Amino acid sequence: MILIADSGSTKCDWILIDRFGNNLCSKTTIGINPLNISQNNIKDIILEISELSEKRNLIDEIHFYGAGCGTKTSNEKIKSSLYSIFKKAKLIKVEEDIIAAVHATTEIPGVIAILGTGSNCCYFDGEKVIQYAPSLGYLLADEASGNYFGKELLKSFYLQNMPSSLAKEFKTMFGADLEQLFYNLYDLKQPNAYLASYAIFMFQHRDHPFIENLLYNGIKIFVDNYLMLYAKELENHPIHFVGSIAYYSQDIINRIVVDRGFTVKSFVKKPINNLINHIISTQHPLQKIV
The missing domain is CATH 3.30.420.40 (ATPase, nucleotide binding domain)
Incomplete structure (x- = not known):
């Protein structure tokens, strides 16, 4: 399973898909901006999504696009939070929201x-x-x-x-x-x-x-x-x-x-659905990820 998140400071859109791009779950939470939110709060927000919490060991790959993720410190803060929850993930990629905007358009x-x-x-x-x-x-x-x-x-x-x-x-x-x-x-x-x-x-x-x-x-x-x-x-x-x-x-x-x-x-208006097509079309098969 692949988890995609597109977060601004106000809200974060989450979508869980299979490797063929089929939508398994869509949720919206409050925004996750690493510049003004603690690592514990990041984890709490994610764990409140029961569908993700229940499937945490089935998620192989995560793409997180977010406001405030442009620095190494902020990037690592998000990545560390995600790895602490999704321990089976083989790939976690964190990028700025401007990258999501590019990929979505x-x-x-x-x-x-x-x-x-x-x-x-x-x-x-x-x-x-x-x-x-x-x-x-x-x-x-x-x-x-x-x-x-x-x-x-x-x-x-x-x-x-x-x-x-x-x-x-x-x-x-x-x-x-x-x-x-x-x-x-x-x-x-x-x-x-x-x-x-x-x-x-x-x-x-x-x-x-x-x-x-x-x-x-x-x-x-x-x-x-x-x-x-x-x-x-x-x-x-x-x-x-x-x-x-x-x-x-x-x-x-x-x-x-x-x-x-x-x-x-x-x-x-919302990049999240367009991001699915980008990720499915450009990612290597999961079994090749190391």
Whole structure:
């Protein structure tokens, strides 16, 4: 059996398949980002999935794609947690979420952008992934991501820049308890996921000019600061967008990108199902794994 996981900071999609790609089990848990979660918590999250716990000795191969897995320390943290549970696994491969985005969208050259809880961008030349700028995380960057828009909504609400009609609905939905807000921001283990939870408000009010302007400006910043680093590659290759923020903002993204003369090839909300085809088509038979 092969276990595939695609994790952001908000949620992690798990799928268990046989060697022919047949779906044996699909589950979603909270996100597993090794930068802000302990090894014990990682193990607890996985063990809560009874279907995986029961089949742990039957799983030969694991592919874990995740936000925060770009460093050696984070990579080993995930890998060690998985090996401690799935002791019969012959292969455990841990890669960044940007690699999942590539594998889920294209096998030929193209630029891939993630707009989910966080944001990221790269160029795939057909063989390797190239990044001209590192992912700086939710504190320094993540423009146009869920947590970015969460921060913008909160600032506009508390600084009274949000139109009164929207502010009233925002308060009804989330409350206005500053003490609770600060607790969630500074005491919870995943503040970026908490901030991203506010993004749903935008897509419930897409028809309001304030929200449209917020989305447009945030996405434009991402395009100008990150996507334009790949302007040369974009002269000959398309862009693929991955993540829920991108998926629900397709019209704005197309408007901004097309105005610059580039082509958007696809929008993928959840990479997990596309990853099955990639892994089955590229992996060697399990009996050859050493």
